[in-house]
Amino acid sequence: MSSLVSLRDVRFSYGNRDVLHGVTLNVPRGKLVAIMGGSGCGKTTLMRLIGGQLRPRAGQLTVCGAEVPSLDREGLYDLRRRMSMLFQFGALFTDLSVFDNVAFPMREHTNMPEPIIRDLVLMKLHAVGLRGAENLLPSELSGGMARRVALARAIALDPELMMYDEPFAGLDPISLGVIGQLIRKLNDALGASSIVVTHDVQESLQIVDYVYFLSDGKVVAEGTPDEIRTSEDPWVHQFVWGEADGPVPFRYPAVPYEEALLGVQRA
């Protein structure tokens, strides 16, 4: 089984602030891997390391067979054309319309004629359920919509490696299910490999092949979804169970908040 991404004992610090203390993980080709862990434990940092935006202090990091930290700029850009990243906050280009945002990578990296680009863009937007929003500007989108447009842009060029930084945050349960399935389908249809950073344990356990739990800059547990569900490991148990313990506040954050507000008003 060959790994598309492999990290061996990767360490990283911002200045003198240690964030990752020796992370080892693998993303096999064609697989969908989830990385879970508390807020601030270094998940986004990990993706930036894989994308070559940050350099590890120590350890080995290979993507598609290339040692990422030792690549020069050109090598890095060649590699990045084969991967794609959905940023945690979307990072849409605010001066371009939804359509132009999704068309951006196609226009920059291919010589496809405009009619074909148009078809492809509409296809990608359709996949995330936003074909009707093509003429809006990012400032006219809701947070969840912006994230879905960013997803459409991220998959524009059918990358080999997809990295999603919290693709489910800010989505209603229906879009959440749809996007979850979409991520799975894209992975399988393109023969791509994917990394999903998420807090949504239940949704991701249904779609992923393997899970890594990150805490305090280390991998503290790993396994297939079945292993995770039945795990005796107290940490995993607490994380999975802790999230599942309050499915209502986690999956429908608006409801208890409203109730709380109404409760206050009534009192």
Add this chain to the structure above:
Amino acid sequence: MFRLVGARTINTQWRLGVMARFFGLLLWHSGSSFRRLRLTLREIYFSGVLSLTIILISGLFVGMVLGLQGYETLQRYGSEEVLGTLVALSLVRELGPVLAGLLFASRAGSAVTAEIGLMKATEQLAAMDMMAVDPVARVVAPRFWGGVISMPILALLFSAMGVFGGYLVGVVMIGIDSGSFWSQMQASVDFRNDIVNGVIKSVVFGVAVSLVAVFEGFDTDGTAEGVSRATTRTVVTSSLAILGLDFILTSFMFRG
């Protein structure tokens, strides 16, 4: 106190070094911004065309004030007819490039800094970089060249409006002979010495303002305060740069 001044000096030099490296990178990537001509044209529109109003109005008023003040002074020596020369030379050699540059820095330079700074704060530049599109080539270079191209045109328009303002005050309001106003002006404004030198100045100012603006934007730490500090710094730094460069250029151009 001395230590503070010393630290400031070192810090400034260090920033200048960083800026010089950035300038090199920018020039290196500029080839692609000419291939992507549409982007540069767009920036000319944003920096240049949208600054037109303030440039034209300011030029008109500066010219009118020059007309009034110049007339006051010249009249004492009985040489009102050279008012046209006075107005035109002041504008083309000095006030056009310098004032248009200062206005350009606060109108367009600050906007460019804020825009790039916000793009950085919202990770747009990082996202672009992850898509293997170089932000210096795609975002920075077109804005830089848009400014460099707009600046001399704005300075010329400023001067032209100013001359018109001087004409309004001198000829229309005060009643100097229109023929002598224009002919004196034509006789004494030299194309190479005055106009070309003025254009050279405005090109230099355009490079300075645009470089400072894109650099400060690109160099922000990506927070709200960071962006606002960078915007202020753009206006302060590029204004000082304009005035300093103006002194240096003038001392080379118009000596003797």
